[in-house]
Amino acid sequence: MARARTISTRPEPERACLVTVGVRGRDGPLALGESLDELAHLAASAGAVVVSRFSQMLPKPSRTYLGSGKIDELKEAIKRDSIDVVIFDDELHPTQQRALEDALHTKVIDRSGLILDVFAARARTREGKLQTDLAQSEHLLPRLAGQWSHLERLGGGIGTRGPGEAQIETDRRLVRTKIARLKRELEQVRQQRARQRRNRARGETRIVDLVGYTNAGKSALFNRLTAATVLVKNQLFSTLDPTTRRIHLPSGDSAVITDTVGFIHKLPTIVVAAFRATLEELREADILLHVVDASSPLAPQHAMVVDKILRDLELSDIPRILVLNKIDLVPGGFDGQLPEWATGSLGVQKAVFTSAVTGTGIEALRLAIDEELRGGVVAFDAAANGRSQIDH
Template identity: 55%
Template sequence: MPKHKTYKTGPFFERAVLVGISLRNKENNWSIDDSLSELSQLAIAAKTNPITRFSQSLNSPSQTYLGKGKLSELKDLIDEKKINVAIFDDELNPNQQRMLEDHLKIKVIDRTALIIDVFAQRANTKEGRLQIELAQTEYLLPRLAGQWSHLERLGGGVGTRGPGETQIETDRRLVRKKISRIKKEIDRIQNQRENQRNNRYKNLTNNVSIVGYTNAGKSALFNNLTSSKVIEKNQLFSTLDTTSRKLFINTDLNCIISDTVGFVNKLPPILVAAFRTTLEESINSQLLLHVSDISSPYLIEQITVVNKQLNELEIGDKPKILVLNKKDLICTKEYDLIDKNIYKKIYQTGIKYEDIILSSAQENWGITEIKSSIRQFFN
């Protein structure tokens, strides 16, 4: 069995229904429609075809996630539209997942499995694949104990890709062993990387990391600042592996700048943990450039999500410069066209920034300002 190359492509473009609940007393401002729209982008990124959506307003998810009546309605919809996979907007516990599959008679996956699947398809370095394998194996661990034979019955495809599936038949002890083996292997690769980095950048101690919501334009900005050519693409999670380059500020100041994996609402903690080593550059940076898409109606929510996830990584307290990117999508180069309420709302989040800069990586706006803000910070 090849260890890291067992991704099944599965049937492409499975027909999916996206299922969510609108919590009556929820803690954030995402509407169910917008959460499902993001889920839809994730589903497309995982090469499924989101045919239809289904939602219910509830106080909290039930044992079968949805209420009984709604579950029957969903089953009818699935039969009517010839759906092969139901994708749920929240993480399902193993019992919920099993009961839903028994009832709906199709494959049921949740947001976590979907995101892991997208990552599994994108990972192209050994370390990236190991991190996915780690996340997937940890995800599978509580779902073992024989329940997983149904996955084979349901025929692979989205949510079942990746190396973790080959361990379905093994017991928890073996899986735990596997987890510790993967962790060791990741540590080994990381140490190697650390040494190479130390050699390459011996005299450069100023480190800046670009962090932010997925698709905000982090890689575009990184390319612009360093004249590099990392992948920038209008899709979620184009970047999985960190890339670091020298950033020339002036003759007295050079620093290392790193482009990193993006965050997303409801990012599974398993993936945050698995990607901790990838985010090591951010953890070791003195300064974070938090890039956000100012044209998104969810700008403030995205800023808050990123900050929450930075806190989970224990780097939320690091000095941060907020870069409001894609300015070209909402106005011309003139600053005064920006709605001043945006600044007020950012201030109200309580997150402290060294500076807030408007930019367009596409139009080359704000690049000088970003560099001079970095210079000021290190001076």
């Protein structure tokens, strides 16, 4: 059976070239260069070494996605730099991917393929593996068509078309059968989770969920709040499988808090669909802690991406606390003032300033969770909170 196009974990890291195409009027919140920086981080998280980068601005993407001049330039770079894989910062249509592989004579991976590869390397639990496997199979299915076309191109005619087409059909059937099985198994997982939720509801446990852009520091905060030891690492999607722990609050109450998968811009729709069981959990939350890496120049864009995904998941009406993390890396710590993007684009009136590294603001966060759970009125204000953490 044809294999998914993944980056293999052989001892020599694969040498990658990154490509992005800007299409006027279509591009998301991140500018091309910023989006490529993120792609480089993703590629590194998948174990590749980024050797070169290309970008081009086009009125609209072509069949090969790039202009022909750029293709030639790219071919030269592939030869010169011994490139093993070309990674495109977008979701490529299967025919585009095929055309690019033909033109470049090199393995081509799109943004979704790369994200799925990182996910596959991170999944540990049965549910995480099932969800990742489902997303990878859905990604692979429409790409199977091209994999046997070399047989057809051997001149066509008697004896060449038959085997190729038959093989594609067999491969497709196998993948479809696998997708159906994975969906059945995931449905069982979902039902099991629903039972657990009902039990929890009987015990009236309050639920807090950490959400945010990947690498914002959710796991680091989770560890601070619960004395857990979830993996914290400067790579994208360190966390894939949710972890839940009890958190003790200043009033003496307790709640459960869950650390889960992070978000990213251009999150593939098949990932969102496959991770439905994990993301549905968020609906049960009494509070969402929206963690932002406040030290990143892209903090406003990241916060907006997360805000949009939460809206798409119909989670907008769950009370949310904005957590501006990595405050130790922000000179002056915002001086206790909320940044303009928070009050403007997000429409947020208050936030908690934290550093998961120094411990600053952790007690303020505990207090904010407590007060939100107890009455919804958070009796601290951003300025006071900001000052107290600067005094720390």
